[in-house]
Every structure is written in structure tokens, then in C-alpha cells.
Amino acid sequence: MITPELLLQELQTAFSKHKYGAEPGELYAPIGYIMSLGGKRFRPLLTLLSASIYTDEWQSALRPAMAVEVFHNFTLMHDDIMDNAPLRRGEPTVHEKWNANTAILSGDVMLIRAYDLLLGIRPELMGKVLARFNQTAAEVCEGQQLDMNFEKRWDVTEAEYLNMIRLKTSVLLGFALELGGLLTGADEASLQLLYAAGENMGMGFQLKDDLLDVFGDPAKFGKQVGGDIISNKKTFLLIEALSRAEGTYRTDLEYWINAADFDKNEKVQAVTKIYEALDIRTFTEQKIREYFEKGLNALEGLPAPDGRKIPLWQFVHQLVERDK
Amino acid sequence: MITPELLLQELQTAFSKHKYGAEPGELYAPIGYIMSLGGKRFRPLLTLLSASIYTDEWQSALRPAMAVEVFHNFTLMHDDIMDNAPLRRGEPTVHEKWNANTAILSGDVMLIRAYDLLLGIRPELMGKVLARFNQTAAEVCEGQQLDMNFEKRWDVTEAEYLNMIRLKTSVLLGFALELGGLLTGADEASLQLLYAAGENMGMGFQLKDDLLDVFGDPAKFGKQVGGDIISNKKTFLLIEALSRAEGTYRTDLEYWINAADFDKNEKVQAVTKIYEALDIRTFTEQKIREYFEKGLNALEGLPAPDGRKIPLWQFVHQLVERDK
Structure with a gap:
């Protein structure tokens, strides 16, 4: 019997085993670090939960689900530099623990590793998944840019604010659910x-x-x-x-x-x-x-x-x- | 008759027409800017030249070739922040003309747009191309990290140096040529x-x-x-x-x-x-x-x-x- 708790446990196990790369250590250690800070993992969980509507073989969605979470944590690593944030989940941010250059470059390779997790998708699905992943990822960046723009403005309207959080946060949750269906043949x-x-x-x-x-x-x-x-x-x-x-x-x-x-x-x-x-x-x-x-x-x-x-x-x- | 000059011209035309995104302008303008600074475009040219060994339809390799160049320019945008470089091809770098946050985020979306240029590859080739693109991209980041590490060391060996430039520069040229063959069915x-x-x-x-x-x-x-x-x-x-x-x-x-x-x-x-x-x-x-x-x-x-x-x-x- 599939439950959210079971799927979350499977996700945690998969993340604890996943290797992002080894050498040079300065490049890859920050990825392990930010992923170890936890978080509710609810984006990849949404992907597994929507996949499990259409198939009992939700495992086929596991790595793509992880791609969504790795992408999300990549955005946190870079956003923390831009926002000059000292703490993330109560622990020092990557640019504080190491430095900004390390956080930039580790973030870059983390985004690449997110795409790595999309490998293995059935060839006929790859184009659609990649297109939707790219669009969502670009929109998340657009949302972060709007958020930064808004810091300097005092006339942000409700509609502008709602559009910003839609891009920065909501589209990735939408994609997380969509992805589970995409991978399992939903119409x-x-x-x-x-x-x-x-x-x-x-x-x-x-x-x-x-x-x-x-x-x-x-x-x-x-x-x-x-x-x-x-x-x-x-x-x-x-x-x-x-x-x-x-x-x-x-x-x-x-x-x-x-x-x-x-x-x-x-x-x-x-x-x-x-x-x-x-x-x-x-x-x-x-x-x-x-x-x-x-x-x-x-x-x-x-x-x-x-x-x-x-x-x-x-x-x-x-x-x-x-x-x- | 295909010549390097003809292919370069086709590439320049394609780049001059290519849209990376519109809104918010702060996010996308730096991409247009760095791409307009020129450069010899010899990476995508290598892709088209190797594709043209195997097919007269080198156009099918045009967008993937552009992905290599967009990726390359993304690394320049981020490397310039890390290296604190004021100039790129004689013009102000993106983080100088705008600021570091803009250069980080525009670079991020530029990397995503590079992946966009891989869409449209024949489904049966997509997995292999994406895997090789990812591996190369990660290696380029590894090379940049080693380059930064070496700045603080006075005991870098010849072998270490050669490995660093291999990762930072050579693997992308290798991939550029390989990609042309990959797309056109080379064994x-x-x-x-x-x-x-x-x-x-x-x-x-x-x-x-x-x-x-x-x-x-x-x-x-x-x-x-x-x-x-x-x-x-x-x-x-x-x-x-x-x-x-x-x-x-x-x-x-x-x-x-x-x-x-x-x-x-x-x-x-x-x-x-x-x-x-x-x-x-x-x-x-x-x-x-x-x-x-x-x-x-x-x-x-x-x-x-x-x-x-x-x-x-x-x-x-x-x-x-x-x-x-």
C-alpha cells in the first residue's frame, strides 16, 4: 500500500545514497552539504504521488523526481548568495561556510547534475520532459529576478506580487505534479x-x-x-x-x-x-x-x-x- | 560547396536571430549582451564541420551546435564574476555593467537556455547527447574549480596543470566535434x-x-x-x-x-x-x-x-x- 510516508522514506534513502561527484572536493562538498540540510522534500514527493496515480511502478519516476529537488536546492544555493542570507534551515549558507565563488560554481554543477537525473527517461518522453523542465526552470529564475527588482520598488501591485510568487515558487510545484503524470502516460x-x-x-x-x-x-x-x-x-x-x-x-x-x-x-x-x-x-x-x-x-x-x-x-x- | 566561412556565416545569422527570453529585461539583456561581444564561434563551427562529414544536412546540427556556444558563454559570464574580471573582449563584463547578482542569475538562465537548444534532437539520440553534454559541462566546472584552487598554490605540477586545462577548455572542444558525429550517426x-x-x-x-x-x-x-x-x-x-x-x-x-x-x-x-x-x-x-x-x-x-x-x-x- 503506497502512502506519502513510504514514498518519502524511499526518497530519503535514494538521496542519502546519491553521489553528485567527487573531485575536486571544493566543488562537490557544498552540494552534499545543502542537500543534507534537509527540507521537506515535498516537491519530489508530489512527483511520486502523481506517478502513483497512474502506475504501481512509481520507481520509474524516482530519479526525475530527485531532479526536481536537486534543481530546487540549486536555486536556494544561488538565491542565498543574491539575498546575502547567512542562514539556511538554521545552518550557515554555502557562501558563508565556503565563499561566494564556491557557491556560484557548486550551484552551476548542481544544476547540471539535476539534468543528469533526467537521463534514463524513456526516449519518447525525453523531449517533452526536458522542454517542460527547461521552461519551469527559466520561470523560476524569472521569479527570482522579479523578487529582486521588487526590493527596490514601493509600488508593487497585488497582481505583480502574485505573478512573482507564481514564477518563483508555484510553477515548480505545478511541474512536480505534472512530471509524475508525464512519466506515466497521463493524457x-x-x-x-x-x-x-x-x-x-x-x-x-x-x-x-x-x-x-x-x-x-x-x-x-x-x-x-x-x-x-x-x-x-x-x-x-x-x-x-x-x-x-x-x-x-x-x-x-x-x-x-x-x-x-x-x-x-x-x-x-x-x-x-x-x-x-x-x-x-x-x-x-x-x-x-x-x-x-x-x-x-x-x-x-x-x-x-x-x-x-x-x-x-x-x-x-x-x-x-x-x-x- | 560547404566551407568553414559559409558555416560560420550561417551560425552568425542564427545567433543574430535567436531569442533567449524577454521579460524581465534585467534577466535576459545580459545574455544578448555577452553573445553580442562576438568571439570566434569556433566551438559550434567544429560541430557543424564534423556533422558535415556525415551529412549534407548539417542544418540538423545547427541548434545543438549553438547550445555548445551558449554554454561556453554562460561559463564566461560566471567565470568573470569569480575571477573579478573587469573586461571581456574589450568591453565591460556583465557583473561590471550590471552587478554580480544579475550575472549569477542571467548565467543560470543562460545554462537552461543552452539545454533548450538541445530540444528537437531525434528522440533516439537525445539520451546519449544529453549524457555527454552533462558530463562535459560538469568537467568544465571541475576545471574552473581546479584553476581557482591553483591560484593559492605554488607547487602545481605540470600534470596537474595539463589536467586542469583539459577539463576547463579541451573537453568542450572534444565534445563539440563529437556532437557533430553523434547527431549524424557516426559510429x-x-x-x-x-x-x-x-x-x-x-x-x-x-x-x-x-x-x-x-x-x-x-x-x-x-x-x-x-x-x-x-x-x-x-x-x-x-x-x-x-x-x-x-x-x-x-x-x-x-x-x-x-x-x-x-x-x-x-x-x-x-x-x-x-x-x-x-x-x-x-x-x-x-x-x-x-x-x-x-x-x-x-x-x-x-x-x-x-x-x-x-x-x-x-x-x-x-x-x-x-x-x-
């Missing part, structure tokens, strides 16, 4: 539904990230609640607040954004209050619900026996209900 | 000969670069003669000199290497004299001849009608005889 309509399911759930997932940073339970959240507020990160909440705030709300919001020297807790409390007053919390929760519903509807509409969808269904519900 | 023995031809000529080519930097004709060379000497770049000549120099040659060589404040012309003249006295010039010229001969022998041994090899032969002789 075009099913592939589109799988993609839509992943893309919409990715949107909900990212917006929930934004929401939990402010309104998450500190005991469960693991990071400092309000971290995004402290750093003026342009989240969905801040962008909404900037577009809505008038009068004293606007004055207050701009005061806290521009404050160079401030008490962190005081800023978090003040901005959180503004969010509440402007109904940003409710509005964001509603958006998240809408995206998750669209995603679940796409899965529901997938023309496959309900029984075969159970493992994916189980996992997706865990994703939707997470509160940390 | 395994021929593929190995094509690869050996490119790899050995790549070695000769890189060593000639090292040699011309010191002993090139200033009127033809285009760069400052002795630039490598001024910057203590670990070329084949310097590594040989370090392994041979004894007595006053050693003292003099170490003096100039360690000199913080010096007259550039004086240093170039003094180190050049040491190279001459230690027979490094003759030795390097001999090595270059050996590699070119091995390369030419591999081509000679290629089981194909002599008439079909003429265009490749013509071009290879231009490469061997270049003095700038």
Missing part, C-alpha cells in the same frame, strides 16, 4: 489538471508562508514571528497594506517602514495591528482558501479512480492544513 | 576519434595561448604581451619555470613573483629571459606541436572519405597556424 487534459493543482496549491502555500510569519503560533513556527515585518520584506500582507492604508494607518505604516532604529517587538506589534485594522489577515486567509480550493478542485476533476488518488489526497491535505 | 570508434581530435587540439590551443602571451608578436596579439607575467598567472610556462629554475634563476624568478612594486616592462623582460634560458619556449612549442599532431592524426584516422573531411581540415589548419 494532456490530466497533465493540465495536475499542473493547475500544483500551481494553485503553490500559491496558497506561499501566501500561507507570508501569513504565518505574522500570525503563526510562535510555539510551532520555528522562526521568529514577525521576521518579515522587521526586515520590511515585501510580502502579500505588506503590499496589500500599502495599497489600502490611508490617514493615520498610512502615516504609521510609513513611519515603521522608514524607522532606522526601533524596538523589534514594538514594530512587529504596531504593523500587525495595522494589518488587522485593514482586514489584511482575513483577506489573505480568504485568498489562501481560494487557491487551495482551486488546487483541490483540479485534483478532484482528475479523471482517475478515486482509490488511486488517495495517497496524493492525503498528502495534499497535510499541506493545506499545516500551521507551521 | 562509436569515429566518435572517439572526433573527441580525441578536439581534446588534443584544445590542449595545443590553450598552451599556444600561454605561449603567445609571452612570445606573441605585439603587432598581431591584440593584448599586452606579458600580461600573464605581470599578474603572476600560473601558465604552463610559469609552472615549468618553477619546476626547473635553480640557483640565480630561482632567486630571480621568486624575486619578480614576490615583487609588490615593479616596472611592468622590466618584469616582463626579466621573466621572459628566464623562460628562454630554461628552454621553456622551445619545450612549450614542442608540447604544442605534439598535441596538434595527435589531434591531426585522430582526424586523419577517421574512417570517412577524404573529400568529406576537407572543410574541417581547412578550419583545423587555420586553428593550428594562428599566431594571435
